[in-house]
Amino acid sequence: MKDRKTRLRSSDWFGRSGKDGFIYRAWMKNQGIPDSEFNGKPIIGICNTWSELTPCNGHFRELAESVKKGIWEAGGFPVEFPVMSLGETLMKPTAMLYRNLASMDVEESIRANPLDGVVLLCGCDKTTPSLVMGACSVDIPTIVVSGGPMLTGKYRGRNIGTSDVWRYHDDVREGTLETSELRNIEAAMCRSDGHCAVMGTASSMACMVEALGLSLPENAAIPAADARRKVLAQLSGRRIVEMVSDDLKPSDILTIKAFENAIKVNAAIGGSTNFVIHLLAIAGRVGVPLKLDDFNSLSRNIPLLANLQPSGKHFMEDLFYAGGLPAVLKELKNSLNNDSITVNGKTVRENYESSENYNREVIGSIDRPFNSATGLAILHGNLCENGAVIKPSAASAHLMVHTGKAVVFENIEDYKARIDTDNLEVDESSILVLKNVGPKGYPGMPEVGNMGLPKKLLEKGIRDMVRISDGRMSGTGFGTVVLHVSPEAAMGGNFSVIQNGDIISLNVYERSLHLAVSDEDLALRKSNKTLSPPLTERGYVNLYINHVEQAHLGADMDFLKGKSGAEVPRDSH
Template sequence: MTRRRSVEDLRSQRWFAPQDLRSFGHRSRMLQMGYSAADFMGKPVVAIINTWSDLQQCHQHFKQRVEEVKRGVWQAGGFPVELPALSLSESFVKPTTMLYRNLLALEVEELLRQHPVDGAVLMGGCDKTTPATIMGAISMDLPMIFMPAGPMMRGHFGGQIVGSGSDVWKYWAEKEAGTITIQQWNDMEAGIARSAGTCMTMGTASTMTIIAEALGLTLPGATSIPAADAAHPRMATECGRRIVEMIWDDLKPSDIIDRRSVENALVVHNALAGSTNAMIHLVAIGRRAGIEVTLRDFDDFAGRVPVIANLRPSGAWLMEDFHIAGGTRALFKRLEDMLHLEARTVSGTLGAGIAGAAVYDDDVIRPLDNPLAASGGTAILYGNLAPDGCVIKPPAAEPRLLQHTGPAIVFDSYDEMSAAVNDPDLDVTPDHVMVFRNAGPIGGPGMPEWGMLPLPKKLLAQGVRDMVRISDARMSGTSYGACILHVSPEAAIGGPLAALRNGDMVTVDVAGRRLHAHLTDEEIAERLKSWTPPRGEYPRGYNRLYAKHVRQAHEGCDFDFLEGAGGIGEPEIH
């Protein structure tokens, strides 16, 4: 960290301070909006990147939260400006928000570059908004702090707590099997999402916001506060106060994110049995910061970090329970012997941020000697179907399927797969390995969350509730089951998954970290000679840009021209 900055050091003053014609224009337009010179002259200007929209259910409270962030900025002597950005609602954006993560990252970077701002508060939480806003801010490298949306209140149905995503899939299976009524399904639908905020299971949203906290980019304990809790607006206001101090101290992402903070994130991810989507996002975040993060890093940490957060879909509880049990500070305290406590954060060090933290429920946040699983929150598999790797979440699968051999039943499109699973005459047994391909970064496009393939109705009626499923797609972090995801390279660019045929035997060996088709390399190569791409080149627009520049899953799915920080320079003020 450099010396405390002076007013003359503020980036915004390049727009406002000079006594020339161009700065006259800047100042007069500020006056046009009703501000006085005392509002913005000689003060840190704080960009508040707000991912609110009328179709963003997770961020419905952001209209109010942005005012609370502004309040903190004013209190600390700064000048807040709200800059709207893509909202990326996980529920409503099709085919997938993942297609647009890089677009939001690019937008955030350019919003910060083009405007007279000295630092930023990033308002996000719904799945892709966390990595996207952080990626853009890392590349711009102005002082920034992330303000998480917070999880929604826990759901309820029939006197039981229910969790977003995780319980939906379970009740859907029961509905399809005919064991619950349509009225019961409708009652569950009305009770599962009861407030603003992100999914209250350990899905992608909470996984990524807690990873952001482990990276040092949030206030201590910020990410486990429920959106509807009164502590949440207080946290938002504190974000506003803190960013002003960070600007004066010139405390930037490049001062915070290093190998230590990335390793802290890897520890925490595994202790949470976090979403498999973290594989893609943390790799991309690391690459933006110039830090190599690989799938083998995830596997290495999974082998030595116990799963101690007893949260759905791998465990029993929900985020509201986690917060009451002590939240992220308590979780980090339990893990402190595995963490780099000296790693820097937006408010000091990780160790200082968890001082005095305590766990108040040993079932929700387990002791290290009584974990939910001794290791293996996630596992990375390699083999002739996935030479660059793929991922499974073992705690979310039926144990019998972690070592399995069976015949493949292969689907090339979502419509084909959907029609097949509803066919009562489908030739399928519980031992089959369902394979869905052409759903990766380019094939999707955007790698949709189609990887938790629906079980065939025929098997649901027989009582089957899990089977091995393989895909080059992703799945929701709230999903569960023996789903092998992110197969890389994807089938749509001629990866070996494209060579698989119905009836080919496939072996899954999670303990051995192996995914293997019973085919020789020569057989796979021969089959691929007659392979043709499933779709032609995208004719125009963002999809064409995306397909031309997106990396594969194991590389983080960022655009090749966006990796790394800086390099573009400041805009010229003329």
């Protein structure tokens, strides 16, 4: 913790005399704010992603009030402001297309306004990385408050969650479940405030910020409907005022050691594959030289400790009751950088040392893990020159080493048109390949990588096949799915010229993905291929297509790398 007290940024607004100070204070006073509130109190922004179009974050107005209580108690002055909210379930073509745009909204909103510190209210998948990316780029004291997972769904005597959506979808396609019955299941699954109840991307992001040290302990797993979520929000409001006094910023917390911790924790919890692309983007914003291969070296010896869907059977609510993420950290203590500092001013070790594991069925140990397979692996080979991602803990053991013929879909429309046709030449040993769903090719890199299997194979009882794409999949998804192939098909690499019938070999243990086509033949195919440039639309999509980087770099905009600081903008009066 720092021992110096910095001058408040907000004093460049509210500490002014004359015309400028008059304007800054007078118009704020129309909200009924006493003059004493402008006498040197730290101004704390509450960056709120509440939106009725983002159901996961629908309770954030109430959560913000708890944050405000804590800020007032600690002697701060809270100001709530909205930013673009990314609702995973509703946004088309994909929320990922707008992650970078939302991060720019956050960055510029913080920089342009009289804020000394900021509390980030985030929950749904992309809201967490976008807010963290934006705040890191400004680098003022920052703390994250996640919205929390929804309560576990209950349907006809069994627990259900978002991962079951994929199972129900296959059941409907197979004809074993009536479409009308899905309406009853919908109400039973999403029965409270909060994001997905499983270890999907939203939960993985909440775990990520806690593992990085950007949130208070237990932030990741407290259910949204639990009163303790409000308590954590209030305590976070108190703490951010102290962080401003201590000048504790994201750049102090987000060291390479913090990123290493987050990668190991993600492997242990079976976190979303989307974690890779978001963590790389955050690292790029703070200037930490994180590489895709670092995920392999750091994850390889970390088994799956958390028995949570989609890799296991339990839910985020169960993780909280079992001890939350601090209990997982304690199980990993011999693998972590325990001296890394966190937002409460304590080290990682200090935060978990008093925690306990209350349920070994939910949280295993290094010696007795739930699954010896790790939660993440990076693949290399001539099919993915810059790498690809797979989640071994959610894959089928019999497919971890597999060779088969490619069944190629050139784009998502091609896939939808042919996947259930009787004349599709496919069997259970085939490998489904989906092209042109990467950052530029779609654009936006949608969550379509866990392709539904052909109906005729579902009817035979087949429930998993090797699937490969340059897109992503939902963190709630599962199966032997290879994702984030880089370079994507739209960039003209080897992946772009795979043909039907090509032999592909996957070996997860050796971290390899190989296309049995010679370099000479690949070069010939590429020379004969005419690249269709991605559709260049107007506005932001045009900007995105022309500046987004590839998946192995985090799919951020090339001009957003590195933080630019919190300099005070010029006066306009």
